[in-house]
Amino acid sequence: xxxxxxxxxxxxxxxxxxxxxxxxxxxxxxxxxxxxxxxxxxxxxxxxxxxxxxxxxxxxxxxxxxxxxxxxxxxxxxxxxxxxxxxxxxxxxxxxxxxxxxxxxxxxxxxxxxxxxxxxxxxxxxxxxxxxxxxxxxxxxxxxxxxxxxxxxxxxxxxxxxxxxxxxxxxxxxxxxxxxxxxxxxxxxxxxxxxxxxxxxxxxxxxxxxxxxxxxxxxxxxxxxxxxxxxxxxxxxxxxxxxxxxxxxxxxxxxxxxxxxxxxxxx
Amino acid sequence: xxxxxxxxxxxxxxxxxxxxxxxxxxxxxxxxxxxxxxxxxxxxxxxxxxxxxxxxxxxxxxxxxxxxxxxxxxxxxxxxxxxxxxxxxxxxxxxxxxxxxxxxxxxxxxxxxxxxxxxxxxxxxxxxxxxxxxxxxxxxxxxxxxxxxxxxxxxxxxxxxxxxxxxxxxxxxxxxxxxxxxxxxxxxxxxxxxxxxxxxxxxxxxxxxxxxxxxxxxxxxxxxxxxxxxxxxxxxxxxxxxxxxxxxxxxxxxxxxxxxxxxxxxxxxxxxxxxxxxxxxxxxxxxxxxxxxxxxxxxxxxxxxxxxxxxxxxxxxxxxxxxxxxxxxxxxxxxxxxxxxxxxxxxxxxxxxxxxxxxxxxxxxxxxxxxxxxxxxxxxxxxxxxxxxxxxxxxxxxxxxxxxxxxxxxxxxxxxxxxxxxxxxxxxxxxxxxxxxxx
Ligand SMILES: Cc1cc2nc3c(=O)[nH]c(=O)nc-3n(C[C@H](O)[C@H](O)[C@H](O)COP(=O)(O)OP(=O)(O)OC[C@H]3O[C@@H](n4cnc5c(N)ncnc54)[C@H](O)[C@@H]3O)c2cc1C
Numbered sequence: 001x002x003x004x005x006x007x008x009x010x011x012x013x014x015x016x017x018x019x020x021x022x023x024x025x026x027x028x029x030x031x032x033x034x035x036x037x038x039x040x041x042x043x044x045x046x047x048x049x050x051x052x053x054x055x056x057x058x059x060x061x062x063x064x065x066x067x068x069x070x071x072x073x074x075x076x077x078x079x080x081x082x083x084x085x086x087x088x089x090x091x092x093x094x095x096x097x098x099x100x101x102x103x104x105x106x107x108x109x110x111x112x113x114x115x116x117x118x119x120x121x122x123x124x125x126x127x128x129x130x131x132x133x134x135x136x137x138x139x140x141x142x143x144x145x146x147x148x149x150x151x152x153x154x155x156x157x158x159x160x161x162x163x164x165x166x167x168x169x170x171x172x173x174x175x176x177x178x179x180x181x182x183x184x185x186x187x188x189x190x191x192x193x194x195x196x197x198x199x200x201x202x203x204x205x206x207x208x209x210x211x212x213x214x215x216x217x218x219x220x221x222x223x224x225x226x227x228x229x230x231x232x233x234x235x236x237x238x239x240x241x242x243x244x245x246x247x248x249x250x251x252x253x254x255x256x257x258x259x260x261x262x263x264x265x266x267x
Numbered sequence: 268x269x270x271x272x273x274x275x276x277x278x279x280x281x282x283x284x285x286x287x288x289x290x291x292x293x294x295x296x297x298x299x300x301x302x303x304x305x306x307x308x309x310x311x312x313x314x315x316x317x318x319x320x321x322x323x324x325x326x327x328x329x330x331x332x333x334x335x336x337x338x339x340x341x342x343x344x345x346x347x348x349x350x351x352x353x354x355x356x357x358x359x360x361x362x363x364x365x366x367x368x369x370x371x372x373x374x375x376x377x378x379x380x381x382x383x384x385x386x387x388x389x390x391x392x393x394x395x396x397x398x399x400x401x402x403x404x405x406x407x408x409x410x411x412x413x414x415x416x417x418x419x420x421x422x423x424x425x426x427x428x429x430x431x432x433x434x435x436x437x438x439x440x441x442x443x444x445x446x447x448x449x450x451x452x453x454x455x456x457x458x459x460x461x462x463x464x465x466x467x468x469x470x471x472x473x474x475x476x477x478x479x480x481x482x483x484x485x486x487x488x489x490x491x492x493x494x495x496x497x498x499x500x501x502x503x504x505x506x507x508x509x510x511x512x513x514x515x516x517x518x519x520x521x522x523x524x525x526x527x528x529x530x531x532x533x534x535x536x537x538x539x540x541x542x543x544x545x546x547x548x549x550x551x552x553x554x555x556x557x558x559x560x561x562x563x564x565x566x567x568x569x570x571x572x573x574x575x576x577x578x579x580x581x582x583x584x585x586x587x588x589x590x591x592x593x594x595x596x597x598x599x600x601x602x603x604x605x606x607x608x609x610x611x612x613x614x615x616x617x618x619x620x621x622x623x624x625x626x627x628x629x630x631x632x633x634x635x636x637x638x639x640x641x642x643x644x645x646x647x648x649x650x651x652x653x654x655x656x657x658x659x660x661x662x663x664x665x666x667x668x669x670x671x672x673x674x675x676x677x678x679x680x681x682x683x684x685x686x687x688x689x690x691x692x693x694x695x696x697x698x699x700x701x702x703x704x705x706x
């Protein structure tokens with residue numbers, strides 16, 4: 001049983017310069033959290049990344065900081081989230097706890113930790129802004145919408161995704177840095193399911209412009225009535241609607257409504 | 268590679284992965300010694316700036332056919348010296364297209380690319396490079412002998428019988444070791460530079476070059492009354508424009524360096540070259556300017572000092588060369604350190620191969636020959652009177668003032684000299700110093 005930390009090595013931009021590549025603050029916090037938990041529970045800490053050979057720099061940094069083992073699953077830097085999660089889950093199966101950064105510093109959406117949790121069939125505590133070790137248990141605080149917080153106790157095997165503020169990554173000692181430079185990094189090929197899929201090209205971004213709303217001509221008898229009719233907001237029905245549906249249907253319904261109201265467009 | 272003697276982490280620690288440090292590490296690692304190269308930046312070159320031209324002939328010895336892999340912006344085929352008065356300019360140009368083909372002469376290059384490339388050669392040679400690590404002091408044994416360095420990392424002491432300080436200008440290691448007792452601000456200049464983006468074809472047209480041909484322009488005058496000089500170098504799609512300013516004068520005049528650059532950019536001879544350019548980067552760095560007069564002792568028991576740390580930068584008006592002096596001195600330091608380890612004598616005597624090499628080669632020979640030039644170039648007369656004097660003479664020689672006949676050149680020189688307030692004796696003295704200095 002180990003604590004596994006998943007990190008993503010990210011190039012600064014699409015044709016980025018490897019010298020400026022690295023892991024996000026959230027991944028750094030995940031690594032520090034993993035190391036602390038491993039130390040407290042007397043476990044070993046393994047760090048995994050799915051990425052190209054250049055990503056080994058970040059694994060060496062992790063070794064220098066105190067990771068016991070590191071592993072690189074060989075894959076292009078733009079491997080998509082589902083594929084990344086599948087590869088990660090293969091190597092996290094036996095770990096007691098999986099710690100990830102909340103999202104990577106590129107187009108991170110936070111989906112990888114969720115997909116890893118789903119594949120492993122484990123609970124996920126996400127959006128963590130505090131992780132405390134209390135005996136054998138972890139007491140964590142989640143960020144909720146509207147400034148609210150939720151405190152959870154994590155006892156069993158779980159996936160945690162932490163924000164960058166949870167912990168500051170320790171500075172590696174000189175000796176460990178030197179020996180990490182010479183360490184041989186374990187690499188596995190990602191061929192369990194055959195081909196590796198790439199993240200599709202991001203759609204070009206454009207400023208948000210909701211579709212124009214069609215307003216019927218006002219029908220009041222006086223000019224004042226007609227102006228009131230167009231400008232009065234108190235009578236506007238808005239888009240509020242409560243429906244009870246299964247999760248899949250609910251998601252479809254939300255998309256459909258957003259589309260109808262003009263908030264999303266057909267790509 | 269031999270294992271370092273017990274109690275030591277390496278045979279040689281090189282501090283600073285600039286041009287001096289990387290060349291020291293390459294030379295020592297190639298000689299079979301175990302070398303650790305410590306750099307404070309996240310990667311070599313990440314913290315380093317300079318004007319922009321490297322003259323890498325010395326690399327023939329370390330990296331044969333270096334031009335095939337070196338990250339070059341443009342090969343310098345045109346060298347100009349520009350003398351600026353308030354509104355006029357005298358340009359002396361030399362062009363050699365042969366410099367644009369192997370074995371080349373000089374090249375513009377970005378430091379994060381160049382230094383990183385050089386440090387990779389050190390790693391390939393077997394040196395261990397540790398980045399993001401700042402050396403904070405020297406370790407000594409009970410007898411005071413240098414035994415390595417301390418760093419800002421936890422458990423950060425690193426032990427070796429020889430330390431090569433390549434930590435750049437104002438080297439605190441040279442100071443801490445007592446090799447560099449006095450620092451006199453008048454021996455330093457402040458170099459500030461703007462990197463200005465322009466499309467490649469615009470640079471080609473304005474500077475009269477094509478493909479990867481480049482231009483190196485050194486400027487005298489144009490520094491808003493502060494003693495110093497300027498430079499303009501072409502990269503592929505940027506132009507490096509900067510000034511080098513004598514520190515005490517800058518302080519006395521209470522001018523901001525960016526103000527002086529802005530004024531230089533507005534000079535009628537400079538403005539058309541950079542019109543429409545976008546500022547990409549602004550950087551500043553101190554330069555050891557006084558050459559031989561400010562050099563520290565370069566060898567102590569267990570320690571060598573190379574590159575800017577040893578004030579080996581050559582700043583002599585038409586030349587601003589530091590990187591080649593740093594690479595050469597670094598290489599010689601690495602070779603001498605390796606010899607000392609082999610002989611098992613790391614005392615200053617055992618390390619004296621370093622100064623022998625410096626004395627025999629261009630490193631100290633050029634400095635000795637040009638020892639008076641830095642002060643001459645930065646002197647008040649050369650700075651404030653000669654540009655206007657020369658520009659005045661040339662302006663009148665070329666001005667067609669018909670129906671008046673052309674005046675005699677001797678008369679023009681006499682009148683312009685008086686107008687600029689230059690005494691005949693001073694002119695002769697400076698001419699003599701210059702002739703002897705430039706040899
Ligand atoms: C504005 C300007 C223009 C110039 N133009 C030119 C030019 O066009 N051509 C030319 O040849 N020369 C030029 N020079 C001079 C040239 O930049 C230097 O002479 C040259 O860089 C010296 O090399 P170095 O290796 O000795 O030192 P540096 O290049 O300064 O390298 C020192 C290295 O040591 C590292 N370091 C410092 N302290 C520590 C520490 N405590 N621990 C760990 N690492 C440390 C630094 O991060 C750096 O990487 C210019 C200089 C300036 C400022």
